Amino acid sequence: MKHKEEGWGWMLAVDFFFAGMGGGMLLIAGIADFLLGEGNTSVLGNFLGAFCIAIGACFLILELGRPLQAWRVFMNPRAILTFGAWTMTIAIGAGLIYASFGLKMLPWSDWVILRKLMALGCIVTGLIVATYPGVLLGRHKSRPFWNGPGMIVLFLFSSLVTGGAAHILSAAILPAYYPGGLSGLPLMVALLLGFQLIFWVGYLWVKISGTTEREAKAARKWLKGNFSGKFIYGFLLIGTLLPLVLLLFPGTGVIALGAFLALLGGLLMRLLVVYSGEDRTWLPGEECYRARLPLGTEEFLKAWNTK
Amino acid sequence: MARYALVIDSRRCIGCHSCTVACRVHNDLPIDMIYNPVTTVGPTGVFPNVHMVHIPLLCMHCANPPCVDACPSAASQQRPDGIVWVDEKKCVGCKACVMACPYGARIPNHEKGTVQKCDFCKERIDEGLRPHCVETCHQKARIFGDLDDENSEVYKLVHGEHSIRLLKELGTDPYVFYIYGWEV
Amino acid sequence: MKKVDLEQEGIEIKKACCYFCHQNCGVLVYVKDGKIIHFEGDPDHPTNTGGLCCRGNVNLIHLDHPARVNYPLKRKGERGAGEWERISWDQALDEIAAKLAAIRDQFGSEAVATAGGTQRTDDWARRRFMNLFGSPNGFHNSHLCWIPTFMVETAIYGWCPFEIDLGLSRCIVLWGQNPGASTMPEMSAISLLKSQGLKVIVIDPRYTETAAKADLWLPLRPGSDLALALAWLHVIIYEGLCDYTFIEENCVGFDELTLHVEQYTPEWAAPLTWLTPDQIREGARMYAMNRPGNIQWGVAVDQLGKPAGSAMHARALLRAITGNLDCPGADLLTGPSPDFITDEEMELNEYLPEEQRAKQIGSDRYKLVTWPGYSRIAELTKKYWGKAPTAEWMCEAHPPSVFKAILSQEPYPVKALLVSATNPVNSYGESKQVLEALRTVDFLVTCDYWLTPTAMLSDYVLPIAGSFERPTITSTYGCSDFLLTSQRAIQPMYERRTDFEFWRDLGLKLGQGEHWPWETLEDAYLSRIEPLGYGVESYDEFVEYYRYHFPEREYYKYKEKGGFATPSGKIELYSSTLKELGYSPLPEYIPPVENEIDNPELAEEYPLVLTTGGGVMPFHHSEHFQIKELRFLRHEPYMEINPATAAKLSIEDGDWVWIETKRGRIKQKANLTEGIRPGVVYTQRGWWYPERDMRDPELGGCLESNTNVLTSVADEDCDPLSGTWANKGLLCRVYKAYDSDRKEDN
């Protein structure tokens, strides 16, 4: 049934996409630093991580009804959104400082302790930024598709996939100092894509079979309803399976294509997930009531406006 | 301290939408904004063995309001008497509360960029009056009062009749109670 | 929220009323410096006790809506072109008076007709004007709305028992009435009493807001009420459930009735009503065995067309044989008020000469609600009660015949039509014919709030003062023994005037000066309530301090008055008055105007049974479609159809569909509901689209979804007693409307 819905729009999905990707990039860069030492990720990638989060934040601000009042989102410590806003801010800071160690002309480029501290900061905040959309959405008890801890895993995986893919692409443009260090990244992303595939199938399966009728109904839309085409062909095939295969091939071009497709898949998934939130647990009779309200374009709404 | 609640007696409600209009007119709401829809369930069953009930909705003034928890600007607040309201000055229009509210009680105002909702007509309450939607109900299907007061009509109805709360299982602890003649 | 300080200095609280239906709910209006700053339902008003419905809440929006007519308008261009010149009231009245005088001189006063609508205006003033002018051709669509019931019941019991003593009742039959959408204050009382044990029976083809609360719902075939009423008579009489003492003491003709209804068994009625014999028996028993009880008037029975009069008759007899009349808890025969001046006494009916009465259109065929029947009944009631029913309602030209006369000049030309408080294209039967008549009539004047399709076709449109801009007396079409009064909250805005002023000022221009002594409506009202003896100086003072007058309730008036206002002084189960007028003294069975048994070929082509109308919130007939706050709630018309029937026609919920009868077709959206029997269709009434082009021929899409395109006013479909036409129990077909034919003309 069609009717006007008033929820989050595409800009929030784009925020989730960029922030998640950025978070994933910081996380990967930080871990790489700890495990392999400095210079294993592209400096471009390191900067992009922080930038992506910042771009995400911009979209978040644009999604607000009153963007100029954006500073107020820091005000309620109990709100996840506030928590996310703080974390994103810190992550941007940590990410930028960490990335700056790659610019050797800067005086602090050999302050190892600070670098390690920032890498740690990137790991912690990157992890949070990568997962928090999942936490945010999963807590919505009346949004049957989101509700539950599953969203956390799905977002974490997708953030890691997109973060990894972004690192691959960054390295293709501006190689890392020690390009060999992360040569396994395509394989790792391919593995993550494989897990992502399994988790999505599992997520839908659990929703459809195990839980309430409302959740089952919401999940069935992904396989049969208006989401199914975009989900199955767009996300599962082109955004997950195809890049998985491509990433297993040698050759920078093919791998870069795979990484790019994985990014598209990540974006598509976020759009679909955010829009699936429109599906509230309807109260008795509510759906029919709303379906019969005007959509806003009707003639009578435009008449008699001036005296 | 009072704890305000609304009891809706579906045995008396005829789905006339007068409460919807009274709220909209007296609260000066934009034309496409409805704080308190009235839905119709049914006729369910098969002719001629059918049932029908009308369900007036509005903010449930939950004791455990997810909308308040979700609000990053602290614009959404709950008063000690239970009334959940939005301080428009502080609202940034992030719609976190819109998504968090299980009852569809929050509506974005696209002109202002903020989110609005039923505030139990708190200015009227503070003056000792009843909400507009309650006042206008010809059928006396909406009963407003203080649930902490054992002599109030709402107290007697909530404790004396079989009343239910919508989506109670979500743990929001709503303070709008419904009395049905039969199960929905 | 708009915050208004109601304590500020200079605020006056006026006791006004809402005027958007005839409930006239009490409203407190806060006025400062002639401006309304706030209003709310009056908690002390007996009708609404503080409540207001959707429409009541939009009073201020209605008051100053941008589409309101605020100045007298004179047509400039072609008829219907929508070009107007703003003129003064004086010019308008001068020119209208001159035109009417010219028509009178050339064609006789009867060539001037007036059309009215739902009773919410001072129609005694219109009657007074018409009587003094000399025309018998005033009419309303009240034929569809209680008036025939009033007259049939008065013929039988000497007054219409419309006042119900619900507090003490044990059973109420809501016969073709849906108070849950139409008379909400009444519904409130019913719900309360039901919780205390009142039995509620709803006779309605639809599962309405009211049926949903009933103890027994009888979903009869639309238009088959007469068969049901006759079968109830049969059950009650043949199962010995009558009140024999009451019958013995107060009724004549019981034996004739007993014999007459022997044939009308529940088994006979079952295939006609589509109810089971058990359902029919259960209803009859519930009513007869839970005494005292009430049968509440519902508008549906007035709209059956040919069987209407007989159905009202049979229904009326049910009260009599169960003794449910004028006793505590039953339907009360209060009679008119002996205390205040009634509407009829304001009408100057004695001024209309006999030869003009005889010219009343339709009075040759439909005798009960025209001068022949009215004079007889007025004579009887005057003798008994000292007063007669309001003539402006109970004695009217036959509306469809007037429209036909405009078109055919038969029986004589009708050249002018003054329309006040009605939107005829929407509310009268066979809209296409009504529209043609409006286009054809030589001179058309409309008094309204809005530029309705009728106003658009008019030569003059006069701006009328609305709900808070005038005082009101509410007294059930002038026939109750009580009255409720309300004040004017503010003087009319812009150049609006009341209907009373229109008729009075027009009368003055036509030399009726000596008969219009009151300068203001308040003065006229004061003269009406003065005899009550409250000793008030002004009408406003009465409203301020008393507001209403309810005489002490007296039961069994007939005992002390020595019988009933009928020729025999008894309740005439065998009606001598009807017989005298040439009608059957007992209710004969007449089938629904179109039905599958008598018209099988028609039923082949139009296989579904149709009922048109039944009020829906938030609209009042064709009103309030401009008020966005209301329109938003129901912005499109919906017809009702059972899912099984819809499935056969490949119709899904929300599809636009055509509904078609022999007379035309309209479009509404399909609401698939189990609340209606398979094979039955209901359409909403009142629909037009004022947001569209209002010029002729578009006229706001006034035929597109208008249910009265489907109804029948053919002489053979009208009730022989009253002339009421057929809105219920018609045959139709329904099919999907595709986008391509959405804009097509009907």
Ligand SMILES: Nc1nc2c(c(=O)[nH]1)N[C@H]1C(S)=C(S)[C@@H](COP(=O)(O)OP(=O)(O)OC[C@H]3O[C@@H](n4cnc5c(=O)[nH]c(N)nc54)[C@H](O)[C@@H]3O)O[C@H]1N2
């Ligand atoms: N098919 C079908 N037809 C029906 C019915 C049905 O159920 N089915 N119902 C019938 C019934 S019960 C009725 S009462 C009629 C109603 O028929 P109408 O009375 O014609 O109905 P409304 O649409 O209310 O039209 C009233 C018009 O008068 C204007 N108006 C309102 N108040 C005043 C006033 O005080 N003064 C003046 N001058 N104008 C005023 C309004 O703006 C509106 O244009 O329709 C009847 N027609």
Ligand SMILES: Nc1nc2c(c(=O)[nH]1)N[C@H]1C(S)=C(S)[C@@H](COP(=O)(O)OP(=O)(O)OC[C@H]3O[C@@H](n4cnc5c(=O)[nH]c(N)nc54)[C@H](O)[C@@H]3O)O[C@H]1N2
């Ligand atoms: N909201 C709203 N309220 C109104 C009005 C309005 O237009 N809108 N109009 C006012 C006026 S003027 C009037 S007269 C009153 C009328 O008020 P009511 O007397 O309640 O009349 P309706 O609502 O026209 O119709 C009552 C019921 O008759 C049913 N019905 C249809 N066909 C048949 C039939 O063949 N037999 C039987 N037994 N029932 C049938 C319909 O389904 C409907 O539910 O309402 C007044 N109040």
Ligand code: SF4
């Ligand atoms: S005003 Fe009262 S009866 Fe009407 S819909 Fe609202 S709650 Fe129900």
Ligand code: SF4
């Ligand atoms: S109903 Fe919604 S808006 Fe109202 S308190 Fe509960 S969660 Fe908040």
Ligand code: SF4
């Ligand atoms: S939209 Fe306004 S009230 Fe709602 S959560 Fe955001 S800031 Fe708070």
Ligand code: SF4
């Ligand atoms: S309590 Fe006030 S704000 Fe809330 S729905 Fe009722 S009228 Fe509207």
Ligand code: SF4
């Ligand atoms: S329209 Fe509503 S508020 Fe106005 S008089 Fe009728 S019932 Fe009362």
Ligand SMILES: [Mo]
């Ligand atoms: Mo009516």
